[in-house]
Amino acid sequence: MVVRPLNLADGELVQRAKRGDVGAYEQIVERYREPVFRVAYLVTRSTADAEEAAQDAFVKAYRALGRFRDDAPLRPWLMRIAVNESRNRVRSAGRREALGLRAAAERPPDDSDQSPEAALLAAEERRDLLDAIERLRDDDRLALACRYFLGLSDREAAQVLGWRQGTFKSRLSRALGRLRMELREEVTP
Amino acid sequence: MSELERRLGAIGGELAYPPTPDIAATVSERVRAPRRLPARRTLAIALALLLLSAATAFAAAPAFRHSVLDFLGLRSVQVERVPRLPKLPPGAAGGDLGLGTHTTLAAARARAGFPLLVPGSPALDEIYIARAPAGRRITLAYAPSRDLPRAPETHAGMLITEFRGSAPREFLQKILGPGTTARSVTVNGDPGVWIAGRPHQVLYRGPDGQVYSDTLRLATNTLLWRHGDVVVRIEAKVPLATALRVASSMR
Numbered sequence: 001m002v003v004r005p006l007n008l009a010d011g012e013l014v015q016r017a018k019r020g021d022v023g024a025y026e027q028i029v030e031r032y033r034e035p036v037f038r039v040a041y042l043v044t045r046s047t048a049d050a051e052e053a054a055q056d057a058f059v060k061a062y063r064a065l066g067r068f069r070d071d072a073p074l075r076p077w078l079m080r081i082a083v084n085e086s087r088n089r090v091r092s093a094g095r096r097e098a099l100g101l102r103a104a105a106e107r108p109p110d111d112s113d114q115s116p117e118a119a120l121l122a123a124e125e126r127r128d129l130l131d132a133i134e135r136l137r138d139d140d141r142l143a144l145a146c147r148y149f150l151g152l153s154d155r156e157a158a159q160v161l162g163w164r165q166g167t168f169k170s171r172l173s174r175a176l177g178r179l180r181m182e183l184r185e186e187v188t189p
Numbered sequence: 190m191s192e193l194e195r196r197l198g199a200i201g202g203e204l205a206y207p208p209t210p211d212i213a214a215t216v217s218e219r220v221r222a223p224r225r226l227p228a229r230r231t232l233a234i235a236l237a238l239l240l241l242s243a244a245t246a247f248a249a250a251p252a253f254r255h256s257v258l259d260f261l262g263l264r265s266v267q268v269e270r271v272p273r274l275p276k277l278p279p280g281a282a283g284g285d286l287g288l289g290t291h292t293t294l295a296a297a298r299a300r301a302g303f304p305l306l307v308p309g310s311p312a313l314d315e316i317y318i319a320r321a322p323a324g325r326r327i328t329l330a331y332a333p334s335r336d337l338p339r340a341p342e343t344h345a346g347m348l349i350t351e352f353r354g355s356a357p358r359e360f361l362q363k364i365l366g367p368g369t370t371a372r373s374v375t376v377n378g379d380p381g382v383w384i385a386g387r388p389h390q391v392l393y394r395g396p397d398g399q400v401y402s403d404t405l406r407l408a409t410n411t412l413l414w415r416h417g418d419v420v421v422r423i424e425a426k427v428p429l430a431t432a433l434r435v436a437s438s439m440r
Contacts, residue, residue: 022217029213037209047207058216126200148194149201180193 010074018065025065029058032075035150036082039160042145043086043138053089057082076152076159083142083160132182140175147172288328288348289319297327303353303419309438311337311347326352331425340409340426347425347435353418374412374429376421376436381414383429412436 008016008027016024036057041050061068061081068077133141146157158168190198297316298305302325307313315330329349333339337346374383412423412432421439423432 022221025220026213026217029216033212034209037212038206041206050207051210051212054210055212055216055219058212059219062216062220125196126203129196129200144197148197149204151198151201176191176193183193 011070014065014068014070014074017062018070025062028074028078032078033058035075036078039079039146039150040082040086042149043083043142044089049089050086053085054082057085060085073156073159076156079160080162083162128183132179135182136175136178139171140178143168143172143175144179288317288330288350289326290317292316292318301325301327301351303351303417305351306416306419306421306439308349308435309440326350336427336431338426340424343409343424345424347423347427349435349439350422350424351419353420374414374433376412376414376433377416377439379414379416381412383432384411384413385429386410 008024010028010031013024013028017028033054037050037054040053040057041047044050044053057078061078064081068074133144136144142161143157146152146160147154150157152160154169154172155165157172158165161168163171292300294307294313294316297318300318305327307329311331311334313329314332317328317330319326319328327350329351330345331337331347331349333344333346339346372383374381409424409426410428410432412429414421414436421436423435425432425435
């Protein structure tokens with residue numbers, strides 16, 4: 001039986017995986033499967049496609065480990081491969097009905113001090129916001145999703161989407177502007 | 190941060206993603222397995238194999254055979270049959286790479302269905318013979334040395350493979366991945382190709398009849414040319430000039 005130390009740093013796991021330690025790579029997959037699957041889902045809007053894209057991304061990443069610098073950030077690199085895989089799937093599938101984004105809770109928890117009316121209003125606002133995001137074009141939606149839904153920094157989001165950081169910032173700014181238009185919100189300086 | 194950005198951040202934490210599937214086991218299974226080619230390519234290669242294995246049947250109509258293979262971009266596809274997955278690292282130079290049966294130079298010359306070319310130098314270390322493709326395939330293996338560094342893909346210093354076939358240019362351009370370059374060269378006056386850069390794939394047909402792209406058996410820098418109807422392939426982690434020097438010493 002092989003006793004594998006847990007919680008190794010990414011760089012150590014990458015080095016081991018490069019030497020052919022598939023168990024070490026399995027730990028990498030375990031560590032990053034959630035952000036990789038979620039970004040794939042945000043692109044494909046299909047649970048099945050996202051799962052396949054995430055799997056393929058990890059397999060491709062394994063085969064490309066030789067080109068990966070041990071000290072480079074692993075998460076955005078894996079997510080970028082997943083975005084590319086997902087885009088390929090969407091492109092080959094053509095236009096189709098995608099699942100809409102939905103908030104998990106339509107109502108706040110019971111212990112909230114919001115009145116029922118306020119809670120209903122908040123839920124409606126969330127739905128309006130998500131619906132408005134749905135109406136944006138793909139690049140705008142992805143820029144917003146990477147920055148705000150996945151909580152990536154500008155630098156990480158740019159890497160994940162394969163854009164320069166400056167390009168990401170300007171696209172994000174334009175996406176926010178178009179979202180405000182969708183929401184018919186006054187653009188304030 | 191604007192009010193809109195604050196709302197977006199808040200909603201991000203509440204999004205209803207589908208549960209993240211547990212893909213770790215499937216991924217590790219896939220990276221351990223030999224790479225299967227995409228279905229369409231597998232089908233095309235299987236068809237080419239069928240045509241090649243029935244070469245005698247097509248001998249009466251060579252133009253038809255060539256046109257079909259050209260259409261597939263797989264003319265003179267080289268498929269290595271191995272009884273089982275190659276294991277690395279090998280013991281003797283080139284051993285256990287699925288190169289065939291160990292033999293002697295005299296026996297190989299006698300059994301090859303074509304005139305075998307052997308470099309004047311370096312001295313030959315091992316020689317292997319395989320039954321396929323038709324006319325047999327001979328592989329000369331050289332241990333790593335100062336002039337022939339160990340290739341991580343083959344653990345040998347140099348492998349030279351010879352078999353009967355035709356120009357593989359169309360096929361190679363299809364199978365090479367990014368990071369690998371292929372350029373046309375002239376070898377001893379014959380047309381050839383120099384493949385360099387990242388390791389490229391070697392195809393083989395497994396015991397189940399499927400065509401696999403082997404992740405273990407990756408080829409290093411390769412000089413490939415046709416001399417008459419014999420295809421000669423030199424695999425070594427050396428620059429083109431060195432490969433050409435070896436090629437020019439082959440008699």
